[in-house]
Amino acid sequence: MKTVGAYEAKTHLSQLLDEVAAGESITITRHGVPVARLVPPTDHKRKNAVEAWERWIAYRKEHNITLGDGVTIRDLIEEGRRY
Incomplete structure (x- = not known):
């Protein structure tokens, strides 16, 4: 150092x-x-994003949620920004 x-x-x-x-x-x-x-920035944001994504996948599987034909994650993000 x-x-x-x-x-x-x-x-x-x-x-x-x-x-x-x-x-x-x-x-x-x-x-x-x-x-x-x-000090250099830590990778917390990336780690948190990965953890959130993994929780979302587990939630979808547990509740049998599908995105539907042609729906992307980007579409969901943009839809969420409207509110």
Whole structure:
């Protein structure tokens, strides 16, 4: 994990963000004391979406729900946005 001072973080933020996007974690210090950490985003949204999809599939099977001919998931999403 890389450590940088607050002034350096301020002046080189774009470069630091590139490093974080590449997977690096960076601790920002003020007078040698850690005050913040830049970390790559986690994959929680994707994980939550996969879990929701799996629950939907299980629910459909349990309740014998079919989408119908020609109906797509996109159609259902768009229909839900109307309300």
